[in-house]
Amino acid sequence: MTICVVIQPFELRMRVRKGSIFYKVIQDAGVQLSSICGGQGRCGKCHVVITKGQGSINKPTKVELEQLSVQEVTHGVRLACQVKVQGNVEVYVPRESLVTQIRLQTEGIETKVKPLPYVKKFYVKLRRPTLQSLEPDLERLLKSMARQGVHPHIIPVEVLRSLPETLRAANWKITVTVWSNREILDVEGGDTRNACYGLAVDVGTTKIASYLVNLSTGENVAVSSMINPQVSYGEDVITRITYAVKDEKETWELQRKVVDGVNHLIAECCSKHEVDRRHIYEVTVVGNTAMHHLFLGIYPKYLALSPYVPAIKGSVNLKAKELDLDVNPNANIHFLPVVAGFVGSDCVADILATGLFKEKNLSLLLDIGTNTEVVVGNKESLVACSCASGPAFEGAHIKHGMRASSGAIESVKIEPRTLNVSFRTIGNVEPKGLCGSGIVDVIAEMLKVGIIDEKGAFIHKAGSSRVRINENGEREFVVVQAGEKGSKDIVVTQKDIRQIQLAKAAIRSGISILMHEMDIRPEQIKRVYIAGAFGTYINPASARVIGMIPPVPLNIVRSVGNAAGTGAKIALISGKARKTCEKISECVKYIELAAHPNFHSFFMEYLNFRL
């Protein structure tokens, strides 16, 4: 007997068996829960809220009582991996429990692309050889395929090796997988035309996301993500490169780490949806140039030394077996082309996914991360740069900063008269710290109500309950007071404000130099795209208040989530899109900020807020 689970806010109705685990039900519905342990009850990430049918599920488990706060449990928060469904129930999946790309899908960027994959499968029935018909196996196969209008002429030796046995074991009825009408990737017994998959991978400095896609339909089949295992060798690209170039051994070590990581994601995607990894025939990869070099095993030393040139700009195609990637050994691995400096194929993919290369109007695109890529332009011309914005927006180097996870304050209001603070935390739980969007909000509010001036200095004298002198003799603003709504003080210090000033000055200088290069004024920009995890949550109004983005109308600002991943997926299912990427890579004009004569004066100017 089946029961009904309603998943909100997606309005999804699933018929499932009694005793099913929530985590699996939600994943099966195509909603990608944020989880590191994959439903093992270890990471405490898969928060959901039971909105109807509390009586139809089990009581909180020991794991939940350890991982959740009393407050959370009281409000119906549960870990999806711990809940067994016994009757009809409705569940709400909060935003912070979702992997970012889900937002993207709901925003529909990817539904516009028509699948035109390089990989096609053909079902072929052959006549067996006789003494009167002595044609060798391969020529027999090729002749039959030619009658279907396909003329592959590159045959990997692995395919040849098993061809005689495969043909005979399958009674001469086989499925041939062909790449770009010219190369045979695999020959299998029987009709396996339904199993034709590809993988898009976004190798971020901090996170790797992989998307398993049905190449025939273009549909997303599974998504998995993880922290980039290279993070332990350095959080930012320069530290990581410094490690990698110690010796050849170290370059390989980092290369193995990231490939092992992707292999882990492949295993996860395949096991979730019972896909045989042999049926993954193509992989597209995006990443900044440092991730690009480290993924491919290219010696990255000179990326970090002036004049910062990569080893290659164009796309790289190689075989899965050359990288030990756990998909079909003959699968084509396509690393999208890069631009220059640290502006990599993630930026090319951003441009592809947002479509700004074909717009008549001028757009501004920011992909915010430890390095922030900035693009300005339209279908006529595009300029790009990479800004060393640092990790402040990800909560690093901020006194009470934290990543955008449960308990992070993500939005803030300050009442101008009383300086009372109202805020929202991810998961609606007790506040633990400030994530990037929260810090930007606080600072914007502090500016608006006059706690700080445009130079970022405190105007408001210390002494009130909200502004005080800390142990370093600096002024700080108390966002949350211990006992008020949480168990500890959460503050923004003068130093935190300086960190945000440095980060936003780097980004805004990049924007201005590009606009200067294109000779355009802010009012000419008709669309602002903000990509990246931080970009998804930021309040555009606050970003404008602190001067991170130019003074543009808020209704032209659009969050596009992991646009790089979306671009990789588009390139995966469309050969045409891949050609577009080559063109984008070639026509984007790169501006090296380090070499730009105006960079320093711009940077000094933009340390100020409200410009």
Added chain:
Amino acid sequence: MTICVVIQPFELRMRVRKGSIFYKVIQDAGVQLSSICGGQGRCGKCHVVITKGQGSINKPTKVELEQLSVQEVTHGVRLACQVKVQGNVEVYVPRESLVTQIRLQTEGIETKVKPLPYVKKFYVKLRRPTLQSLEPDLERLLKSMARQGVHPHIIPVEVLRSLPETLRAANWKITVTVWSNREILDVEGGDTRNACYGLAVDVGTTKIASYLVNLSTGENVAVSSMINPQVSYGEDVITRITYAVKDEKETWELQRKVVDGVNHLIAECCSKHEVDRRHIYEVTVVGNTAMHHLFLGIYPKYLALSPYVPAIKGSVNLKAKELDLDVNPNANIHFLPVVAGFVGSDCVADILATGLFKEKNLSLLLDIGTNTEVVVGNKESLVACSCASGPAFEGAHIKHGMRASSGAIESVKIEPRTLNVSFRTIGNVEPKGLCGSGIVDVIAEMLKVGIIDEKGAFIHKAGSSRVRINENGEREFVVVQAGEKGSKDIVVTQKDIRQIQLAKAAIRSGISILMHEMDIRPEQIKRVYIAGAFGTYINPASARVIGMIPPVPLNIVRSVGNAAGTGAKIALISGKARKTCEKISECVKYIELAAHPNFHSFFMEYLNFRL
């Protein structure tokens, strides 16, 4: 101070240092001595005869006294690896000490081919990048090459990986190796244009020969050969296939064996001439279809089962790294196309080397071995078959048969009246047995003088000193009597004659079926090519007497030695020749003898001599 060594019959004069070893002097002169141990004093193969200057060399060593007979030592026979030159000396290298291909070279077949190799090297000087010139490394390189008119667009990932460091370490002066104007095989610091080599390999059922060739000049740089290490898994192809198809493991085991063998030959060739194996950029390989499958690791089971179809007919190209071949990892390995059944690329290479595909006149080509390939035709049409001639011509299954090595009787005359036998042995030493050409000679003479009849039966009654009844009650002919010229009797038995009848009947049936297919008579044949080690030494008159070849004038019969190896070399240095091979493979009509309705009646007929 140097001294002079004259090498006969080649009229080569070498100036060498006192104390030089003969073996090295002769090899350095380009004369390829037959040696298994490579000059280590173990195999006793490198016989030479000192013709002048006996006093200028050391006395026979302990090794020589063990390996050579008293008679040999008395006649000035020495092992080249044991002789140190102390003064001017002249040495004669007997035919049996030469690796076959030397004969070929002196016959000049290969000098006709103009080198048109796929591999070319370019010396490039680049400008280093600056902040004003940010082009990535590869694009910088490609742009510079484009100015030289070269436009490679396939770049292996290994090349990319080391490119940044190679360019900078070499101060931006590098040599780029390009294959077929489209793929970069390697990038090295400095100017290495002089070092551009290729390797041609003939994988025989019994022997592997490899030829190191300078691709720019087409010159032979070094030659090495060895027994095919697969021999221990079965002397003939059927036994070997039976072993290989036990399991996948066994196929791989045989594949590893032959690749290890070739790697051994590569090491030998490279160390002889101080060639860096990284500078070997292309390898061509020929072999029958069984050797082809086992070299490439293709499952060979169905080659040995009716209807005997190979996995592939066309040429196979793959990378050295895919086979673990010890040359440049990106080197292209090109296995020449095969024909059908067991008629492999060795036969295609024979046709290429002899040029019979472009002759107006009709030719007959035999490549004699355990399997004998037969080709009949001209530039208009070619037919081929493979005959299971067995190893009798290599001395196997013959009572006193032996391989063509020192002490083998290689030619024989019988005095009609007295039946006295005169003969010549390889190395002019005491007779040890009969090699293939010797057996054919004896039988032809026995026929001529009337010892046996056309059915192969003894006419001559037993009782004379030469014809006697042996312990099995069979008649036998005594070629050498113990005490006469050697220490033991050497005889040809009735059973030996039957073996030769079977072998020659197989070959002659093949020839007749092909001639029948082409509808031609013997007098229309204007040239007969005999290839293979046995073919090099056979007396064409005797071959005609026993009816192995049709009744053709002797002056049209030509021994061409290892024509398959020569063909592989031609294909190595000429892309045009490689295309010719594809055409030959396609246009040769294959006749499957097993399926031919006339095979049995022909075979029965040709068991008789003189037809």
